Amino acid sequence: MNCSIKHSSPSISSSNSIPQKGSSQISFKIQYLQPTPFNFNIKPSSITFKKPLYISHIQDFGGSIRKINHGAVCNAYEADHSQPLEIKMDEMAQSEAGQKMKIGLYFATWWSLNVVFNIYNKKVLNAFPFPWLTSTLSLAAGSLIMLVSWATKMVEAPKTDVEFWKTLFPVALAHTIGHVAATISMSKVAVSFTHIIKSSEPAFSVLVSRFFLGEAFPMGVYLSLLPIIGGCALSALTELNFNMIGFMGAMISNLAFVFRNIFSKKGMKGKSVSGMNYYACLSILSLLILTPFTIAMEGPQMWEVGWQTALTQIGPNFIWWVVAQSVFYHLYNQVSYMSLDQISPLTFSIGNTMKRISVIVSSIIIFHTPVQPVNALGAAIAILGTFIYSQAKP
Ligand code: 3PG
Numbered sequence: 001m002n003c004s005i006k007h008s009s010p011s012i013s014s015s016n017s018i019p020q021k022g023s024s025q026i027s028f029k030i031q032y033l034q035p036t037p038f039n040f041n042i043k044p045s046s047i048t049f050k051k052p053l054y055i056s057h058i059q060d061f062g063g064s065i066r067k068i069n070h071g072a073v074c075n076a077y078e079a080d081h082s083q084p085l086e087i088k089m090d091e092m093a094q095s096e097a098g099q100k101m102k103i104g105l106y107f108a109t110w111w112s113l114n115v116v117f118n119i120y121n122k123k124v125l126n127a128f129p130f131p132w133l134t135s136t137l138s139l140a141a142g143s144l145i146m147l148v149s150w151a152t153k154m155v156e157a158p159k160t161d162v163e164f165w166k167t168l169f170p171v172a173l174a175h176t177i178g179h180v181a182a183t184i185s186m187s188k189v190a191v192s193f194t195h196i197i198k199s200s201e202p203a204f205s206v207l208v209s210r211f212f213l214g215e216a217f218p219m220g221v222y223l224s225l226l227p228i229i230g231g232c233a234l235s236a237l238t239e240l241n242f243n244m245i246g247f248m249g250a251m252i253s254n255l256a257f258v259f260r261n262i263f264s265k266k267g268m269k270g271k272s273v274s275g276m277n278y279y280a281c282l283s284i285l286s287l288l289i290l291t292p293f294t295i296a297m298e299g300p301q302m303w304e305v306g307w308q309t310a311l312t313q314i315g316p317n318f319i320w321w322v323v324a325q326s327v328f329y330h331l332y333n334q335v336s337y338m339s340l341d342q343i344s345p346l347t348f349s350i351g352n353t354m355k356r357i358s359v360i361v362s363s364i365i366i367f368h369t370p371v372q373p374v375n376a377l378g379a380a381i382a383i384l385g386t387f388i389y390s391q392a393k394p
Contacts, residue, residue, distance in 0.1 A: 103347070106339035111355045113332035115362045120325040121183070122191045122367065127310040127318060131183040132294040133303055134325065138179070139287040141323075142330030146280035158277040165285065170263040172285035178256030180290065185249025191363035192371070193239050195356045196379045197250035200232045202349065202389045204254045208262070220392030224385055231382025238375040275341035279334050349393075353386045 124134055150157035185194045203225045209215040236247060273281070310318045340348050360379060364371055 099342075103339065103343055106335060106342065107351050107354070110332055110335045110339060110351065111358045113328050113335060114355050115358055117325060117328035117332050118186075118191050118195075118359050118363055119366055120321050120328060122186055122363065124318075124321050124325050125183070125187040127314050127321075128306050129187050130298050130303060130306055131187040132180060132290075132297045134322070135180045135183045136287065136290050136294045137322065137326045138329035139176075139283050139290060141326035142280070142283035142333070143287050145327070145330055146277075146283065150280075155276065158273045158281065160273065160281065164273070165281075168281055168285055171260055172282055172289055174256045174260035174263060175282055176286040176289045178253045178260060179286070180293075181249045181256060182253040183249075185246045185253065187246075188243040188249065189239070189241055189246030190367065190369045192360045192369050192379075193235070193241070193246065194250045195359050195363075196235045196382060197232055197247060198254060199353060199356045199379075199382050199386055200228050201254045201257060201352075202386050202393075203228045204258045205261070206389075208255070208258045213262070218392060218394060221389060221394075224389035224392050227381045227385030228389065229385075231378045231380070231385055234378030235375055235382060236378075238372055238378060240370050240372065240375070275337035275339075276334055279337040283330065283333075350387070350390045353383060353390070357383060 121134065125131060128134070146155070149155040182194060182198065185197075206217060206221060206225060210217070236242065314321070336348075336352075339351070343351070363369065
C-alpha cells in the first residue's frame with residue numbers, strides 16, 4: 001500500500017504505514033528535498049511540529065484495517081490547509097477509539113449470544129436427543145430470518161451469481177459437517193467438554209495447513225501445539241462423562257471448520273458480499289445440503305415420539321427453548337461474521353478462544369457439571385496454548 005501526503009514543502013509519503021490493530025503508532029517516510037528518505041515513528045498523541053503540516057485525505061483511516069490492507073488507495077493531493085495535522089491526528093485517535101469500542105461491542109454481543117445458544121441447545125438436546133433435527137432447525141431459522149429481511153428490504157439482498165454459489169458450496173459443506181458434528185458431540189457429552197476439545201482448533205489448522213497446503217510456520221507455532229494437544233488430552237482422559245462419539249464429534253467439527261476457513265478464505269477473495277449476507281447465503285446452502293441427510297438419519301416418526309415426550313416432560317416452554325437455540329445460533333454466527341468483517345483473523349481467533357472460556361465457565365455453572373481439578377487444569381493448559389498460538393502465528 002502506498003499513501004502520500006503532499007505539502008508544498010516538504011512532501012511526505014507513508015509506506016506500509018497503517019498501524020496494525022492495537023498499535024497507536026504511525027510510521028511515515030519523510031522526503032525533504034534530499035535524495036535519501038528516512039523513517040521515523042510518530043505517536044499521534046505526542047506529535048509536535050514547529051510548522052504545521054497538512055494531511056489532505058487518508059481513506060478510511062481508523063476504519064476497517066482489512067480494507068486498507070487490501071489495496072485501499074490513499075490519494076496524494078495538494079495540501080488541504082483546512083485542518084492542521086494535530087487536529088487530524090486527534091480525529092484519527094478518536095476514530096481508533098471508536099473502532100475499538102465497536103469491536104468490543106461486537107465481541108460482547110457475540111459471546112453473550114453464543115453462551116445463550118449453548119445453554120438452550122443443551123437444554124433442548126437433553127430433552128429431545130435429535131441432533132440432526134436441531135442442527136437443521138438452527139439453519140432453517142437463520143435462512144428464514146434472512147429471507148424475510150431481504151424481502152422486506154430491512155437488509156439489502158446480496159448480488160450473487162452462479163460462480164458465487166459454486167465457490168460457496170465447499171464452504172457450506174464443511175460448515176454443515178462441522179455444525180452437525182458439534183451438535184452430535186453436545187448431545188453426548190457436557191457442553192464444557194465439547195468446547196474444551198474445540199479449543200484445539202488451532203492445532204488442526206496448523207496440521208492441515210502444513211500437511212495439505214505445505215505451509216510452514218515459525219517454531220513458536222509448532223511449540224504452542226504442545227500445550228493445546230496436551231491440555232486437551234489431559235482433559236479428555238480425566239473427563240468424568242467421557243463418551244467416544246462426543247469426543248469424535250468435537251474433533252470432526254474442528255477438522256471441518258478448518259477446511260471451512262480455508263475454503264472461505266480462498267473463495268471469497270475479492271468478492272463484495274458483506275459478512276452478514278455471506279453468512280446468510282452459507283446458512284441457506286447448508287440447510288439445503290443438510291435436510292435430506294437429517295430425514296435419512298432420524299426422520300419424522302422418531303421426531304414425533306421424541307417431541308411428545310419432551311413436551312410432556314418440560315411443558316410448552318420446550319417450544320421456546322427450540323426457538324431460542326435456533327434463533328441464537330443464527331444471531332451469534334451472524335455477529336461473528338460481521339465482526340470478521342472488521343477485524344483481522346488473528347484478533348478473531350483470540351476472540352473465539354475467549355468465547356470458549358465464557359461458554360465453558362457458564363455451562364459448568366448452569367448445568368452443575370462435575371469438574372475434577374486435573375480436568376480443569378487440562379482445559380486451562382489447552383486454552384493457554386491457544387493464546388500462545390495466536391501470539392506466535394505470523
Ligand atoms: C455448531 O453447532 O456449529 C457449534 O456449536 C459451533 O461451534 P463454534 O461456533 O463455537 O465453533
